[in-house]
Amino acid sequence: MKTFDYTIKDKLGIHARPAGLLVKKAGALTSSITISKDKKVVDAKRIFGIMGLSVKCGETITMTIEGEDEDEDAEALEDFMKETW
């Protein structure tokens, strides 16, 4: 299991469209991926869950990656987060 924290820098936070991007990215990876914020945990492959977190600029989320390819997937995801937000 791999985890990393990420602080959202985009001033709009993770809204509908960016949530879609994240779902797309997570969906393409084989690991199971969860996002948590304030003890709330959601599946990163489900758009409503992510939108429901209502992540805003400056807030920190924790991503947990679990699976056979967790090392590569975690890296890919972290790169994606940095590029996108």
Next chain:
Amino acid sequence: MIIIKGTGVFGGIAFGKLAFYKRMENAVKRRKIDDVSAEINRFEKAKEMAILQLRNLYNKAFYEAGEAQAQIFEAHQMMLDDGDYCESIVNIVTTRQANAEYAVALTAGNFSKIFLEMEDAYMRERAADVRDISKRLINALAGGNQQGMHFVEPVILAADDLTPSETVQLDKEKILSFVTIGGSINSHTAILSRMMNIPAVIGAGDSLRAEYDGKEAIVDGFTGTVYVEPDANTIGRLRKKANAHAKKKNLLERLRGQENITLDGKKIDVFANISSVTDVAIALEHDAGGIGLFRSEFLYLQKKDYPCEEDQYKAYKLVAENMRGRKVIIRTLDIGADKQIDYFNLPIEENPALGYRAIRICLDRTYVFKTQLRAIYRASAFGNIAVMFPMIISMDEIKEIKDIVETVKSELDAGGIAYSKEVETGIMIETPAAVMISDMLAKEVDFFSVGTNDLTQYTLAIDRQNRKLDRFYDSHHPAVLRMLKTVADNAHKEGKWVGICGELGADLALTEFFLAIGIDELSVSPAYVLPLREKIRGIDLSANK
């Protein structure tokens, strides 16, 4: 009589009954089902159909309204496919032996409630997305694409504001006019009304009330006024105005086949802007003298991967043939900024309008560019094709483009493939940089076409989509008008011609100015060709000298 004021979007007058757009009106009844797995299967099929519809809507909206408007349909596809959402539906079907429609409606209620309870205003709005996708799903379960309202007689459609998915699916034959509470001059409803040539009043505010549903009304698109239950006086006055307008329309019909010539004998070309092969019919119907801007993006938008040379060639050839020798100016691929295509895998940019777009992508990915150029040159053997390049800022770019064009031509020569030796090459003038060096650029190309939308946006530093900036935005800003004069002068000094293919070209208040500075061609939406011709034929430039 109640008088409601808003912003008029398209001139014209409509008489009819007001019909308020109703959402989620189909009451869903709960039924007990016996075969749970068959019901789940039915839901899966409906979901597939709904996602397919959304994919089509995305494409349709992309052409009609641009990427920003289309994006939402992509998010909707994901919401429909969302694990939590689907599980909830399947659960309800299974545990309660309920029909899929009921399960969807119940799920929609629960999910939208979650959003409605959020503190963030933007997230509260997402409840509307949940309702939108659920309604689509329920309609798909009913076996078809029954979105939108169906009217027996034509109506004036009233709404708070119409979403892209709603406007795209309206039965357009039954709509006399649009009236909306919200919306800006660039909203989807406004764009649609201009395209349909029907009057619309937007931003009418809260004075437009749902209780007026079914009442007689008159919409005056010239003044942006809606009269609900008009008195006899008003009816008479507006009938007269409508008749005068109809007469004018007839007059326009008579202008068909006439020359675009001023009273003192100055001629100008009036061409049409098109976005697809089928638009050619509309351009011809409005008697356009040529195609001044053929947006080639549509070929790329419809695909899941880069369109092949053969497909592009066929499309360009068809347009050239249908225009029968009239000029067809094909603009090479202009994506990026507000137009995105998945398979291009463009990076997300902080400032896309100033980013990786148009010619910048083409000069980077020369394989894409060369394929398009080969297709254009091959098609040039079948008509009067010209090619132009978007978003130019430097002489270096022109050199690079020319080198690539020469390579393409010599490859065609080597393969013994026919193409016209007289294909004109031009550039779009969309950046202040291009204006400032237009004297140099004019030496290198056959023509200029000014894209006034981007040029104005870049000159005034105003984002056209941002409604808050409407009051700062001046489409007649002297900075832009002076640029046009500079560009025209520099083109003419080198014996080149210059056109305008942005929205400003259709602005009748500027037609005289365009003629006076010697603009050679105006390319406008097909519906503006004849009004523009009438305007030109009434101008006498010698009178002002």
